[in-house]
Amino acid sequence: MEIDYNQLEERLAYRFSDRSLACRALTHPSWQHERSGTEEGDYQRLEFLGDAVLGMMLAETLYSRFPTWNEGDLSRFRAHLAGQGTLAALARSLDLGSFIRLGRGEEQTAGRGKDSILSDVLEALIAAIYRDGGLEAARSLVIRLFDGLLDASDGREIGRDAKSELQELLSARGLPPPEYRLSEESGPPHDRQFRFQLLVDGSVTGEGEGRSKKVAQQVAAAKALERLLSDQGR
Numbered sequence: 001m002e003i004d005y006n007q008l009e010e011r012l013a014y015r016f017s018d019r020s021l022a023c024r025a026l027t028h029p030s031w032q033h034e035r036s037g038t039e040e041g042d043y044q045r046l047e048f049l050g051d052a053v054l055g056m057m058l059a060e061t062l063y064s065r066f067p068t069w070n071e072g073d074l075s076r077f078r079a080h081l082a083g084q085g086t087l088a089a090l091a092r093s094l095d096l097g098s099f100i101r102l103g104r105g106e107e108q109t110a111g112r113g114k115d116s117i118l119s120d121v122l123e124a125l126i127a128a129i130y131r132d133g134g135l136e137a138a139r140s141l142v143i144r145l146f147d148g149l150l151d152a153s154d155g156r157e158i159g160r161d162a163k164s165e166l167q168e169l170l171s172a173r174g175l176p177p178p179e180y181r182l183s184e185e186s187g188p189p190h191d192r193q194f195r196f197q198l199l200v201d202g203s204v205t206g207e208g209e210g211r212s213k214k215v216a217q218q219v220a221a222a223k224a225l226e227r228l229l230s231d232q233g234r
Contacts, residue, residue: 003099011094013144014129014137021046021132025124026096028117030103043124050127054082057142065150081146087119089212090145093192096121148193148211162221166198169228175201178224180217183207196220200228 003026009015016022024041032042058078066074080086091097097112100121111117130138166178184195194213198206198220205227208219 003101008099011096012125012129012141014133014141016128016132018132021128022125023101025128026099026121027101028103028106028111030106030111031101034103043121046124046127046131047120048127049130050123050125051082053130053138054123054126054142057139058082058146061143061146061150081149084115084119085214086149087122088115089214091118091122093211094122095189096125145211148209149215162218162225166221166225166228169225170200178205178221180220182213198224200224 003023005016005019005022008022008026020040025043025046027040027042029042029044032040055078058081059074062069062074062078066077069077097118100112100117102111102117106117126138126141129141170176170178179199181197181199182194183197185192187193193209193211194216195207195209196213196216196219197204198208198217206220206222206224208216208221208223210216210219
């Protein structure tokens with residue numbers, strides 16, 4: 001499989017000086033195992049480094065953006081942002097699955113869509129950019145990817161799984177489950193933005209926007225929770 005580096009670099013908004021780093025970041029161990037004579041390597045070592053680089057940058061960003069939060073709030077939100085589900089959703093927004101080099105077995109079992117592989121590849125690419133262009137280049141990618149998640153809402157609500165909390169609240173009040181309705185989808189294929197309306201018993205109770213449907217729904221749920229709990233206190 002030939003990697004379209006120009007398209008990849010356009011989606012990452014970064015041009016590699018050493019494209020072999022990008023190649024390694026996109027190579028699953030199964031590809032390497034089937035080609036024992038090659039010495040290109042796979043993404044595992046880069047993923048290890050990328051996990052550390054991402055964790056540091058998220059900690060730095062959260063520390064600056066939320067000066068009133070305590071350590072627990074900061075840690076929970078960072079764990080959510082760096083979690084497999086969030087990273088996989090961001091990888092899908094860049095269509096990274098189409099660039100991954102997989103062995104036949106992983107290809108046959110839909111490896112390009114697996115959260116575990118997509119999240120590892122995103123972390124490996126962060127490390128590849130860090131090694132190729134330095135800390136500022138990696139920071140630029142991380143900020144661009146996570147900016148919408150950081151600005152979408154309080155953040156502590158997202159980390160708490162607002163969708164589950166909302167479901168429990170509505171059930172306790174004898175109300176039907178919420179309905180999530182996609183109201184807008186915009187942006188190019190590699191940088192999609194989704195907006196959802198959340199309806200409770202037919203009425204719009206919250207709206208949310210994000211780079212994935214999952215994130216947008218969580219934001220909408222957080223807004224609905226805030227509104228319902230505020231109404232209850234009146």
